Amino acid sequence: MTNLLEIKNLYIEAHSEEVWQPIVKDISLTLKKGEVLGLIGESGAGKSTIGLAAMGYTRQGCRLASGSILLDGVELMGASDEDLRLVRGSKIAYVAQSAAASFNPSHRIIKQHVEAPVQHGIMSYSEAQKEAIKIYRRLFLPDPEKIGFRYPHELSGGQLQRAMVAMAMSCEPQIIVFDEPTTALDVTTQIEVLAAVKEITEKMNKAALYITHDLAVVAQVAHRIMVLRNGRLVEEGETRALIRKPKQAYTRELLNVRSLREDKNQSDKMAVILTIKDVAATYTGEENVLEDINLTVRKGRTVALVGESGSGKSTLARVITGLLPATGGSINFLGEDLPLELKHRTKDNLRRLQMIYQMPDTALNPKQTVRRVIGRPLEFYFNMRGKKADARIRELLSSIELEPDTYINRMTTELSGGEKQRICIARALAARPDLIICDEVTSALDQLVAEGILDLLQDLQNKTDISYLFITHDLATVKAISDKIVIMLEGKIIEQGAKKKVLSPPHHEYTDKLLSSIPEMDPDWLDNLLDERLDSFI
Amino acid sequence: MKNVILHILKRIGASVVTVFVISLIIFIGVELLPGDVADAVLGQSATPETVEALRKELKLDLPPHIRYVAWLKDFVQGDFGNSLANHRPVAELISWRFSNTLFLAATTALIAVPLAILLGILAAFYRNTLYDKVISTTTLSFISFPEFFVAYILIALFSVKMELFPSIAMIDPHMGLGRKFYTILLPALTLTCVVTAHMMRQTRAAIINVLASAYIEMAEIKGIRRLRIIIHHAFPNSLSPVINVVAVNLAYLVVGVVIVEVVFVYPGLGQLLVDSVAKRDLPVVQASGLIFSISYIGLNLLADVLSMLSNPKLRQSQF
Numbered sequence: 001m002t003n004l005l006e007i008k009n010l011y012i013e014a015h016s017e018e019v020w021q022p023i024v025k026d027i028s029l030t031l032k033k034g035e036v037l038g039l040i041g042e043s044g045a046g047k048s049t050i051g052l053a054a055m056g057y058t059r060q061g062c063r064l065a066s067g068s069i070l071l072d073g074v075e076l077m078g079a080s081d082e083d084l085r086l087v088r089g090s091k092i093a094y095v096a097q098s099a100a101a102s103f104n105p106s107h108r109i110i111k112q113h114v115e116a117p118v119q120h121g122i123m124s125y126s127e128a129q130k131e132a133i134k135i136y137r138r139l140f141l142p143d144p145e146k147i148g149f150r151y152p153h154e155l156s157g158g159q160l161q162r163a164m165v166a167m168a169m170s171c172e173p174q175i176i177v178f179d180e181p182t183t184a185l186d187v188t189t190q191i192e193v194l195a196a197v198k199e200i201t202e203k204m205n206k207a208a209l210y211i212t213h214d215l216a217v218v219a220q221v222a223h224r225i226m227v228l229r230n231g232r233l234v235e236e237g238e239t240r241a242l243i244r245k246p247k248q249a250y251t252r253e254l255l256n257v258r259s260l261r262e263d264k265n266q267s268d269k270m271a272v273i274l275t276i277k278d279v280a281a282t283y284t285g286e287e288n289v290l291e292d293i294n295l296t297v298r299k300g301r302t303v304a305l306v307g308e309s310g311s312g313k314s315t316l317a318r319v320i321t322g323l324l325p326a327t328g329g330s331i332n333f334l335g336e337d338l339p340l341e342l343k344h345r346t347k348d349n350l351r352r353l354q355m356i357y358q359m360p361d362t363a364l365n366p367k368q369t370v371r372r373v374i375g376r377p378l379e380f381y382f383n384m385r386g387k388k389a390d391a392r393i394r395e396l397l398s399s400i401e402l403e404p405d406t407y408i409n410r411m412t413t414e415l416s417g418g419e420k421q422r423i424c425i426a427r428a429l430a431a432r433p434d435l436i437i438c439d440e441v442t443s444a445l446d447q448l449v450a451e452g453i454l455d456l457l458q459d460l461q462n463k464t465d466i467s468y469l470f471i472t473h474d475l476a477t478v479k480a481i482s483d484k485i486v487i488m489l490e491g492k493i494i495e496q497g498a499k500k501k502v503l504s505p506p507h508h509e510y511t512d513k514l515l516s517s518i519p520e521m522d523p524d525w526l527d528n529l530l531d532e533r534l535d536s537f538i
Numbered sequence: 539m540k541n542v543i544l545h546i547l548k549r550i551g552a553s554v555v556t557v558f559v560i561s562l563i564i565f566i567g568v569e570l571l572p573g574d575v576a577d578a579v580l581g582q583s584a585t586p587e588t589v590e591a592l593r594k595e596l597k598l599d600l601p602p603h604i605r606y607v608a609w610l611k612d613f614v615q616g617d618f619g620n621s622l623a624n625h626r627p628v629a630e631l632i633s634w635r636f637s638n639t640l641f642l643a644a645t646t647a648l649i650a651v652p653l654a655i656l657l658g659i660l661a662a663f664y665r666n667t668l669y670d671k672v673i674s675t676t677t678l679s680f681i682s683f684p685e686f687f688v689a690y691i692l693i694a695l696f697s698v699k700m701e702l703f704p705s706i707a708m709i710d711p712h713m714g715l716g717r718k719f720y721t722i723l724l725p726a727l728t729l730t731c732v733v734t735a736h737m738m739r740q741t742r743a744a745i746i747n748v749l750a751s752a753y754i755e756m757a758e759i760k761g762i763r764r765l766r767i768i769i770h771h772a773f774p775n776s777l778s779p780v781i782n783v784v785a786v787n788l789a790y791l792v793v794g795v796v797i798v799e800v801v802f803v804y805p806g807l808g809q810l811l812v813d814s815v816a817k818r819d820l821p822v823v824q825a826s827g828l829i830f831s832i833s834y835i836g837l838n839l840l841a842d843v844l845s846m847l848s849n850p851k852l853r854q855s856q857f
Contacts, residue, residue, distance in 0.1 A: 057759060089761035101752035105851060106774040116760040151850040 003070070004174055004207050005031040005054060005092075010067035012049055012058065012231075022065065024049050024231045031175065034205040038222030038239070040215055040254070042446040046231035047211045051177040054209060055092050056084040072174065089116040093168035097180040099160035103152035110148030113167045122171055135166045139196040157309075158189030162196045169200060176200065177209045182217060186308040186473055187517040190217070195530055197221055213447060215254050216519035219243055220526035227251050239523050253448060255521070270298040273434055273467055274320075279329035281319045289315050290491045293329070297435060300465035304482035304499075306472060306514070312491040313471045317437050320469070321355060334434060351381045354428035358440035360420035364412040370397070370423055371408050377430040396426040400456060418449035425456065435467045442477060454481055475518045479503065487511050542853060546843055553839045560831040561613075565606050568820055578818045579622050596622075613828065619821035623814070628821045632807065636829060638709065639799075639806040642722055643791035646729040651784055654734045658741025658780075663768050665746060674742075677735035689728045689801040696724060707802040725802045729795060733787040740783040744776030751775070778845040785841030792837070793830040 012024035024046040039047040056076035069076040096102040114128035136144035139162045168176050182190040200206050212218050225242050227234040235248045246252045274297040281290040290312050297303045307313045318324040322342030331338045339345050357363040374393045378384040394404035400422040428436050442450035486496040495508040576592040593599050618628035661670045697705035707722045757767045796808030814822040846852045
């Protein structure tokens with residue numbers, strides 16, 4: 001069989017600090033008809049850049065430097081803009097990470113779907129519409145006849161992502177580039193999209209590049225996998241072989257990310273520090289977004305709060321901190337009932353309850369130094385200044401495993417994502433809190449970096465007996481660090497208990513769905529799961 | 539859809555309140571003018587008796603709040619009172635002048651708005667090229683010149699040198715429409731030069747802002763032509779700021795063109811207002827002021843509603 005796509009010795013450069021620097025170095029790959037190649041790596045590995053380059057496209061500030069990109073025998077390197085335009089969309093199509101951002105909010109879905117075939121002169125408007133409805137049906141979109149006539153904001157995240165997969169198919173291209181199509185989704189919706197991807201690659205026999213940072217996901221869809229790091233190839237191999245016997249240490253690290261930690265001594269003798277009783281909350285004044293919330297957090301323990309987006313877990317964090325006053329129930333913290341409203345709480349109340357956020361980029365003031373960020377709570381809560389504060393800041397920096405001399409005078413913008421999150425942790429620790437609420441603290445980070453943050457949080461807990469309320473939608477994280485699991489759905493707690501108890505059957509029906517949706521490294525996992533769910537339908 | 543109507547009704551309610559507040563400000567402002575109105579109107583023939591008589595006729599002997607309520611009540615019923623200068627009904631004076639002002643504004647808008655949007659789209663399409671820079675520089679230069687300067691240059695060029703158009707835009711009610719357009723072409727062109735730059739810059743900026751979106755990249759990757767991307771994908775999403783800046787400029791065309799009216803001796807409301815202030819013709823000043831504010835608020839209300847309707851998300855959302 002001939003190669004549909006053949007990339008040889010590709011170099012891509014990005015313009016930064018007045019010079020062109022290579023971000024993709026000497027990458028070669030081939031893709032045959034009906035074959036799926038997985039590109040995997042952390043952010044900065046150059047995988048999206050390679051995916052776009054396969055269409056002869058580079059983002060602003062980047063350029064294809066050298067090498068060759070043969071698409072179905074046609075050289076894209078140095079091709080004219082018009083030649084590239086004719087290829088894009090018709091011969092090779094793209095599925096982006098965020099469908100919500102990639103659909104034009106002003107036009108109906110189907111209008112955007114038919115645009116490529118009509119503009120490329122492949123079909124008439126009405127033909128393209130009929131084809132669109134066909135493919136919507138094929139990808140299991142609800143109400144396929146009508147769904148296309150809605151606007152993007154009227155679809156859920158998973159539906160939009162499938163609509164975008166459908167849109168990529170609109171010109172019947174030979175190759176589809178999937179760029180992290182499930183990263184922004186909950187595990188249960190991820191399955192729907194993966195099923196759509198499988199439908200296209202297996203049943204419709206399309207070739208694909210599948211880009212992701214999640215090895216377990218790519219194992220489900222790809223025949224071969226290329227592991228990338230810093231723009232270079234680490235290793236390449238057949239999916240099963242690569243997972244069973246990775247040759248490189250870096251691949252092994254990626255594989256081991258999901259391994260379980262040891263369980264702590266599960267005695268419940270530690271004192272209860274937070275008791276939430278019958279709490280309800282509302283945004284509108286009418287409908288409750290939280291109802292009947294009851295939970296406890298013990299000293300030195302981690303409670304994981306799990307649920308899909310919209311389940312109310314972040315709202316609960318806002319209620320506990322008082323940002324959104326509860327409309328009913330009580331919050332008892334360290335033996336006293338907390339005022340429900342933030343403005344009625346004492347400085348000591350505030351100090352003992354700290355929070356770390358999902359986006360370290362936006363949680364840190366870009367105009368401040370690390371010293372100022374960490375020094376502020378010291379001054380505010382303990383009136384600590386000058387040398388004393390300086391010593392404490394250095395101590396805190398060492399405790400988050402950052403070298404004090406190197407980091408204390410840096411601007412927050414001069415830090416990597418993982419370092420920023422560490423600074424956020426140090427800022428929370430500076431207040432010497434009893435409880436830290438961690439709201440999706442690792443979901444914006446690369447896997448290995450996230451791993452480091454989780455290790456750090458665990459170490460700190462072992463040393464200081466601090467408690468965490470850990471909000472996440474990532475069940476792998478939950479398995480790794482929690483002592484107790486609380487599962488939320490539609491504003492209610494549907495199951496809670498010690499980790500072992502919740503993770504072992506029998507489960508609540510929803511817990512079961514949630515747990516079975518976590519991708520496993522086994523390449524047959526998705527097929528088996530889909531078969532199973534199909535059976536239970538019939 | 540029900541929610542949208544409710545929201546629009548709320549906005550209209552808010553506008554009515556604003557107009558009410560402005561009517562109060564206008565009234566107080568006129569009250570605060572120094573000197574006695576009767577004195578000023580009578581001038582040379584002011585004797586204590588005649589002043590007293592005129593004060594009574596103008597109801598100036600009544601307390602201000604009663605006069606305010608009476609004035610507002612009459613205004614709502616369409617009775618703007620009588621002019622002090624020539625005793626004709628204010629409504630009669632104003633309606634002819636105001637319709638002239640609207641005519642000039644509408645003619646200008648008809649030229650300026652499509653021109654500005656077209657130039658804005660082209661500038662965004664050819665951004666950072668020579669073409670973009672030429673458009674930007676030209677329109678910005680026009681904005682930097684005072685209006686009367688542009689007006690006199692156009693007069694010098696088109697009516698003195700080339701003798702194409704009249705330098706005085708005197709129109710009367712008996713003129714045909716074509717004749718009217720011909721007569722006011724120079725003031726309309728002057729105003730076009732003044733307002734185009736602002737609208738064009740805003741259109742360009744709004745489109746370029748949208749061009750950074752992921753859905754624009756998606757359209758490019760789908761192999762859509764660049765011009766289509768700008769018109770079809772970027773422009774609809776930049777409508778909201780464009781509508782707003784168009785409304786502000788239209789409002790300016792209605793209420794702020796007095797200098798151009800004076801230069802071209804055009805019988806618009808602005809000129810009447812200036813004349814009336816000089817003559818202390820208070821009923822005319824009050825009525826014109828209020829009509830200007832209503833136009834301004836009305837146009838902004840219209841812009842709000844249109845920009846809301848241009849966004850499918852807002853069109854269907856709940857308020």
